[in-house]
Amino acid sequence: xxxxxxxxxxxxxxxxxxxxxxxxxxxxxxxxxxxxxxxxxxxxxxxxxxxxxxxxxxxxxxxxxxxxxxxxxxxxxxxxxxxxxxxxxxxxxxxxxxxxxxxxxxxxxxxxxxxxxxxxxxxxxxxxxxxxxxxxxxxxxxxxxxxxxxxxxxxxxxxxxxxxxxxxxxxxxxxxxxxxxxxxxxxxxxxxxxxxxxxxxxxxxxxxxxxxxxxxxxxxxxxxxxxxxxxxxxxxxxxxxxxxxxxxxxxxxxxxxxxxxxxxxxxxxxxxxxxxxx
Numbered sequence: 001x002x003x004x005x006x007x008x009x010x011x012x013x014x015x016x017x018x019x020x021x022x023x024x025x026x027x028x029x030x031x032x033x034x035x036x037x038x039x040x041x042x043x044x045x046x047x048x049x050x051x052x053x054x055x056x057x058x059x060x061x062x063x064x065x066x067x068x069x070x071x072x073x074x075x076x077x078x079x080x081x082x083x084x085x086x087x088x089x090x091x092x093x094x095x096x097x098x099x100x101x102x103x104x105x106x107x108x109x110x111x112x113x114x115x116x117x118x119x120x121x122x123x124x125x126x127x128x129x130x131x132x133x134x135x136x137x138x139x140x141x142x143x144x145x146x147x148x149x150x151x152x153x154x155x156x157x158x159x160x161x162x163x164x165x166x167x168x169x170x171x172x173x174x175x176x177x178x179x180x181x182x183x184x185x186x187x188x189x190x191x192x193x194x195x196x197x198x199x200x201x202x203x204x205x206x207x208x209x210x211x212x213x214x215x216x217x218x219x220x221x222x223x224x225x226x227x228x229x230x231x232x233x234x235x236x237x238x239x240x241x242x243x244x245x246x247x248x249x250x251x252x253x254x255x256x257x258x259x260x261x262x263x264x265x266x267x268x269x270x271x272x273x274x275x276x277x278x
Contacts, residue, residue: 004045004047004048005112005114005116005133005198006047006048006050006106006112007049007115007118008052008099008102008109008115008116008117009036009037009040009051009052009118009119009120010052010099010119011033011051011053011054011120012029012053012091012098012120013026013030013033013053013055013059014026014055014056026057027273029121030059030276030277031270031273032120032121032249033120033121034269034270034272035123035249035261035265036249037049037068037120038067038261038265038269039123039261040118041067041068041071041073042071042265043127043128045128046073047074048073048074049073049074049076050078050102050106050109050115051064051075051076051077051078052102053078053080054079054080054081054082054097054101055082059276060276060277061077063275063276064077064276065077078101078102078105080097080098080102081101082094082097085097089171089216089217091217091223092215092217092223093213095119095223096209096211096215097212099117099209099212100209103201103204103205109201112201114133114198114201115201115204117194117196117197117198117199118196119195119196121249122195122196122249123248123261124246125246125248126245126246127196130243131197131198133198134239135236135239136200136203136236136238137198137199137204137236137238137239138238138239138241139192139193139231139239139240139241140192140196140241140243140244140245141191141228141240141241141242142190142192150185150187151182151183153183154183154185155187157170157184158186158187161186161214161216161225161226162214162233163214164210164213166214167215167216167219170184170216170219170221171216171218174219175218181219184219185219185220186219186221189228189229191222191225191228192224192227192231192240193224193245194224196245203238207230207236208227208230208231211223211226211229211230214226248260
């Protein structure tokens with residue numbers, strides 16, 4: 001890493017009625033988030049941390065700040081509001097809306113040129129070697145999916161998802177007009193891994209900040225699709241890395257776990273979680 005940049009951790013401790021979320025237990029989510037946070041706190045290259053939360057679960061934010069300080073980290077806690085559109089459009093909408101609000105509220109992010117975003121509960125042990133500060137952003141890119149199985153009408157309608165109004169029209173046709181998903185669903189494409197990336201703050205605001213408004217999870221058009229479409233249409237220099245970031249932790253979407261945190265981190269996370277809930 002050329003120079004320290006703030007680490008933005010997005011946290012939803014209570015999934016509420018958000019669709020397509022497998023890890024729904026609030027206590028399990030809190031403990032998993034604390035595991036990820038403590039792992040990042042142990043990374044020498046991490047300086048400042050912004051932890052943004054968009055759910056109504058009440059916590060003692062001073063406990064988080066003290067826990068980070070005990071590891072030599074400066075933590076800023078940001079509480080954002082949740083949007084009812086998340087229930088209709090999916091978790092990608094909620095994440096994008098959370099980041100928008102955090103960029104407006106966070107003193108650390110307002111002063112930063114770049115920031116690294118990571119989804120709460122997750123940790124990347126070799127992030128310092130992967131994110132080198134090149135260009136306006138560094139993103140991990142999944143391989144292109146085959147489009148051969150998509151009906152021609154879906155391929156013809158696919159560009160509609162690249163505008164907010166077009167995406168809303170597709171959802172309306174399915175939900176209100178009962179047009180079959182097989183005729184309207186988003187065409188498979190490359191995906192940007194939105195769990196972890198480094199990005200220039202101004203580039204994010206100009207190119208990526210509005211992508212979440214087009215998300216329609218039920219139509220197969222996720223935040224990962226929207227990010228890819230926006231990046232593909234940008235003339236700015238970005239790095240699209242065709243490698244796995246090697247992330248460990250539990251996925252809130254599908255409930256699967258990759259790798260394990262040390263027993264020391266897990267024990268500290270259990271104690272921290274017990275002290276956190278107000």
